[in-house]
Amino acid sequence: MKLTVFGATGGVGRHVVRQALDSGHEVTAVVRDPARLPVPAHPRLQVLTIPDLTHHEPLLPAVTGRDAVISAVGPSSNAQARTTHIAGTALRAIVTAMDQAGVRRLSAVSAAPVGPVAEGEGPLTRAVVFPLLRRALRDTYADLAAMEEAISASDTGWTVVRPPKLTDKPHTGTYRRVIGGNVPGGMTISRADVADALLTCLDDPATEGHVVGIAT
Template structure:
């Protein structure tokens, strides 16, 4: 499969690039700073530098001839999301550029707090932990909510992946999934498993048009 990956220098995006190459895919990694990619040169890897991800005209050539897009974009902090939202503005441009380039499949990472509350999580998690988290990271989640709305309103065959707390651990491949909901009791997941989920959903048409909750 020929893929274009946005957010390729982040923890999840870097794993997406590595795993996609290992699986035999051809990857265009879209970055602002190539030095931060941290993936060895490969004959199936193209690195494209784009400073402004809202520049739709600059994105179209990077999508022409591609079969799918993976977005691992997201603000690094609540302050960044408040001052310069990342995911929402970028994905508005990305889905429009995909339409122009004729690319119809998209998977994008979001976050579990944007999903519905799971009664199985218990009272403390539902009444204390989640409200505090949503308040502390309200600008990050607001940015992701704009992103999800842009994706849902597009003509792409989209899948949104919503993980809880991210860990720097090896891929397990044994995480749980919940369609249009969060995983009951799901507290964390390795970034490598999030990357696995983003790539796996591309080949699973049953996930198109759905948000998938994942957790270990």
């Protein structure tokens, strides 16, 4: 498969690039700074430097002729940028470029607190943990909610993956998954396993047009 990965230098994105190459895919990694991509040169890896993801025209070369797109774009760590919903703006540009290039399949990472509390979740998480997270990181989750809105309003065959707290533990490929909701009691998952989920969903038609909760 020919894949384009946005957010390729991030904590999840770099794992997506590595795992996609290991699985035999051709990868176009879109980066702001190629020096930050910790993946060695590879005959099936193309690195494109595109500093600005807010307009679709510069993104067309990155998605044209590709089979699918993976977005590991996350909210900005800059407070001023967060108020502009940078992830939402980027995904609107990405899906517009995909539409013009005729690329349909999209897998994107979001976060569990953007969605509703999982059915069967414990009262502590329901009444305390999620409300505190949403209050403390309201700008971050507002940005991700804007991103999900842009994706769901698009004509792409999309899947949104919602993980809980991310860790740097190794890739296992073993985690729980709930289509259409969050994982009850799901507190953490490794960035490497999030990358696994983003890639796996591309080949799973059951996830198309749905959010997918994942957790260990």
